[in-house]
Amino acid sequence: MESNIQHSISKLNKIAGWHTFAILLIGGGIVFTIFLPLGYLVNSAFTESSEFIISSVAWSRIWFSLWQSSATVVLSLLIGGGLAIAEHTYKEKFSRWFLLIMTLPIFLPGVIVAVGFIAIWGNAGYVNETLQSFGWQPIKFLYSPAAIIAGHCFYNIPLAYIAIRLRLLSVHHNLEDSAQVLGANWWKIFTTIILPRLRSTIIGIGIIIFLYSFMSFALPLVLGGIEYQTLEVYIYNLASQQFNYSTAALLAIIQLISLGVITLLSLRYINDVQEKFIKHQKSNNFASNTTIFLFVRVVLSILIIAPLLATVFKGFNGNSIVTLAESSFISAWIRTFIISAVTISIATMAGLYIAISVPKKHQPKILLILAISPVTLSLAWRLLYGQSLFFMVTAYITLLLPLATYVVHNSWQARPVHFNETLSILGANKFQQLKSKARLLFPAIAQIIALGFAFVFGDIAVSGILTPYQHPTVMSLSYDLMGSYRFNIAATSMSLILGSILILVFLTFFISSRYDARSF
């Protein structure tokens, strides 16, 4: 009896010791990766800055960032959300191929999309070449606010569509039928039944789109030119080209505080979406297939795929491939792959630990890290720690961690009731329990791996500030090629990166589908 008690106490001590170690590790990690650098950033902003008053140029950048983000929110919700609501209202059958295409932008780096836009709309792009062949004037679309907003809509129209369509799929149409029988016409049903049930989703996704467009870096950097810079691009230029760190730090702090407040607001709505109406979830099963919706889906799909195809067609010619093969492209690719693998492994493990061990009510707080833009974080790290591959990897881990935690958290919360207890009762030992949990969470882990590859392979913000010159990532190398006016070689390089990302994403999901929980 006594030995049993002693055994239990030593077991508890072991568990407590492990948890203390993990909490200290994560806590220490957060202090070194976030609090210290941000504290240093604040210090740089307020002690080193002699020009405390923000210049009119900075104000114009802030104003431009605000209005282009707002315009993106409105357009994305109107087009993407509008299509989702229209499909639901007219009981249109849910299309998996369309969802797949709409999901594609999530994995596409901003630079590649921007290159695609240049390949279509640039002076030597397909549209203007065609117009000029007929003797018409070329269209000046690039390097304008319209180009930046179009680029942001490329990502966010699909996002709004997916979020609202999936929300509507889980809310059964019976309520609308019921309202109709009770005497409500279409407009009344829309305003009193559909919109109120979508309110949280619309506000939540609106805030996410705003944050995305405000913090977006690569697209405005390439598509905005010198005249139309967002705040994020302006901070980057101040830090990396003008070496005006104090003003960059001050603007980064202002941006961080504003976006932090907005992120806090969005967390409220993200929770709201998860909790509300949970008892009324039931999948709709509509059969209607209308030509007009098919037409709209095809048009949107073309708009998404066209920039990618344009990049590939512009890039693929023999000379460019030979030039690339002779450059440091392959070593940069291998370096990026290793960086991605390390980033993903550590972020996934930390995300798993936080999602499973940290109490549910504290978990959304980690999403607050999303308010720290890659440029702000990298700037803070460069000021405090300097440039190095190690800090670049750590920055990637810090930025991927909130997403990893959120994805695992959602998957873990959806586990069968009494999952852990059932495994114990059925006689599974610790290792078997761990294996079962891993298989349950495999689709979530696959999502993190896919997003991780897309994020690291597509990044130029973190690598642009933190990468030592002699160790470029594959994307920073390709971006430099664009800067040196070798567009075709850059397009070839981007095509290869795009291919790498798509293959890695496909492989991840393919392997995940073979080993996911349904194949138990």
Added chain:
Amino acid sequence: MMLEVSDCSVQIQQQKILSNISFSTVADENLSIIGPSGAGKTTLLRCIAGLQKYSGSIIIDSKAINELPIHERNFGFVDQQLNLFPHLTIYENIAYPLRVRKMPKGEIKQRVSHIMERFNILQYKKKLPQELSGGEQQRVAFARTLVYKPRLLLLDEPFGSLDTMLRYELASWLREILQKNNTLTLFVTHDIKEAKFFSKRSMVLHEGKKIGHGTWPALETYNNSTIQRMLKEPF
């Protein structure tokens, strides 16, 4: 008040769900529609409500309603899921059909309060549907349907999710109210006891076809083995 259904048929993807169903019913008989799962009972009610496409004609008080939009039919429909609006309070749920009919606010308040009092749910008026028990939600669903005095009430196994005790308690309470209001009612169930308790006449559906129609004593004399088995055995 009289409902006449002639040659009502439904076909979905080459499959006949309903085949030439014809019947008529009047207010005081609370016609029940019985049959096993997949017999087409719910589909028939959905056709009458206008929620399902069909061929044939539906006439109410000598007027065909085939082309009438659903929201202008002035019917009531209560099914097992109840479909209370989760984002509206109990008061707002019951006031909903009066509001969409643009009734004056004073009248809405008076009618809603009156029916809530009558259904003994006044104390829940500020609560949300999910905060109520199954039986209470059921009463709210009936109050919401009866508050605007529909000319035809369609009930699709409305007590299906309740336990036996509560089911008969609510059924007898509802029968009393419908008798007082003299409401034309169609009642779908697979529970023979419930059907006998609620209605004077019944129609039997099997595999989308009408195989019997009449009073309970008349049905018992039908020379049809399927009907006899249905009347004896639970589905």
